[in-house]
Structures are given as C-alpha cells and as structure tokens.
Amino acid sequence: MARITEEQRRLDLINAAIEVIAEKGVAGATTRRIAERANSPLTMIHYCFGTKEDLFYAIFEHMAVKHFGERIHVRPAVGLGRAAATVVRQIGKWASEVGPLAQTEVELMSWMVRQDTEKARMIYNMTLEVFAAKLRVGLRPDDDKHLVDVIARIIASYGDGSVLQNLTYADKASYELCLDSMAEALERLADAHRIVPAAAIL
Structure with missing residues (x-):
C-alpha cells in the first residue's frame, strides 16, 4: 500500500473539513468528524495543522491559491476592463x-x-x-492602475454576495443576468478611466 504524503494528507483533511462544515456548521465540525470523513487518524490534524482553527484558516489559503490563483486566467494586456469582466465571470462561475x-x-x-x-x-x-494580481496581467499602458485594488475589492464583494444569492435562491437565470451586468459595469468603469495622452488633449 502506497504511503500517503503529508501534502496529500493535508489536502484530504481540508476537503473533509469543507464537507463537514457545509453539513454541520463550524460548531459541528469536530476534529473527530473531520478525521473520519478524511479516513485519517485523528492525530494527523494536529500533526499537519497544529490546531483545528489552523485547519480552518488553511481552507481559505486553499481557496485563494487553488481555486482562485490557479483557475482564474486573464490574457496579458487585454485591458483592465476586459480583465475585470473576465475575473468576475470566472468568480461567478x-x-x-x-x-x-x-x-x-x-x-x-x-x-x-x-x-x-x-x-x-x-x-x-x-x-x-490574488484578484489584483490577475487584473494586473491585463493592464495596458492607458489603464488607470489605481483602479486595480478598487476593482479587486468590488469583485470580492460581488463574489461573497453571489455565493449567498446562489445558495438562497438557486435561480440560474437571475444569477447569470446579475453576473453579466456586473461584468459589463466593471468593464465600463475601467474603460471610463483610461488615461488620455497629453498630446491627445491639446
């Protein structure tokens, strides 16, 4: 039987914790339940993470790196507006x-x-x-770089709200309409703040 690596064990425990918290809530996510779901010895939670709380924090790191960092793709120099629309659509999906x-x-x-x-x-x-880094990939010389952090926050806020909306209503048509509207709004926001060269103003 192949030995399970520490990295794989960590991932198994993270995935198990995600499932248990979704079913039982944070209060019901005991270390025993998480270990049983992961088919792992209880002691591995403390070995891999130290505490249950550190395991919970690791879930967010996992989301940022794996789900957002590795799965969101923006074409270089496509423009901040198009990059913002791309990121928010992928977050919405x-x-x-x-x-x-x-x-x-x-x-x-x-x-x-x-x-x-x-x-x-x-x-x-x-x-x-992570969101800001993805947006910077799409920057063109005439984009307002100061908008990157603002748009990253808007995308994060929309993502949080869309999760609640989807969990509460499960109305795919309305969800996609809102997503399309947000993508269009962000693209227009960025395009409206393009930097006009001084020579073009004269």
Whole structure:
C-alpha cells in the first residue's frame, strides 16, 4: 500500500473539513468528524495543522491559491476592463459550481471575524491580492492602475454576495443576468478611466 504524503494528507483533511462544515456548521465540525470523513487518524490534524482553527484558516489559503490563483486566467494586456469582466465571470462561475465549498466559505468567514479580526483581515487581503494580481496581467499602458485594488475589492464583494444569492435562491437565470451586468459595469468603469495622452488633449 502506497504511503500517503503529508501534502496529500493535508489536502484530504481540508476537503473533509469543507464537507463537514457545509453539513454541520463550524460548531459541528469536530476534529473527530473531520478525521473520519478524511479516513485519517485523528492525530494527523494536529500533526499537519497544529490546531483545528489552523485547519480552518488553511481552507481559505486553499481557496485563494487553488481555486482562485490557479483557475482564474486573464490574457496579458487585454485591458483592465476586459480583465475585470473576465475575473468576475470566472468568480461567478466558481460560486455557482463549488457546492459545499461555497457554503463553507460563508460559515467560516463569519466564524473567523468573531475569532480573530486581524487574522480574518489578513486572510481576506490574501484573496484580494490574488484578484489584483490577475487584473494586473491585463493592464495596458492607458489603464488607470489605481483602479486595480478598487476593482479587486468590488469583485470580492460581488463574489461573497453571489455565493449567498446562489445558495438562497438557486435561480440560474437571475444569477447569470446579475453576473453579466456586473461584468459589463466593471468593464465600463475601467474603460471610463483610461488615461488620455497629453498630446491627445491639446
């Protein structure tokens, strides 16, 4: 029987925690339930993460790196507006498809703010930076670079809201209409702030 690597064990525990939190909430996500779902010895949670709380924080890191960092793709120099529309569409698609992970995100974010506001801010900033990095890929010379962080925050806010909307209503047509409208609005916002060369003004 092949030995399970520590990296694979961590991933198994993260995925198990996502499922258990989605089903039972944070309060019901005991280490025993998580370990059983992962088919893992209980001691592995402490070996891989230290504490259950650190496992919960690792879920957000997993989302930022794996679900956002590796799955969002923007074409270079496509323009900030088009990049913003691309990112928000991909986030919207993610929010409508991930199932338990979306439920867990809502549960965990509320828990995290209550537990440690500073750490919650740090985790949220990590996600914002992933979005901002994707937007920077699409920048052209005439784009207003100061808008990158603003648009990243708008996308994060929309993503959080769309998760709740999708979980509550499950109305695909309305969801997609809102997503298309947000993508168009962000593209127009960025395009409206393009930098006009001084020579063109004269």
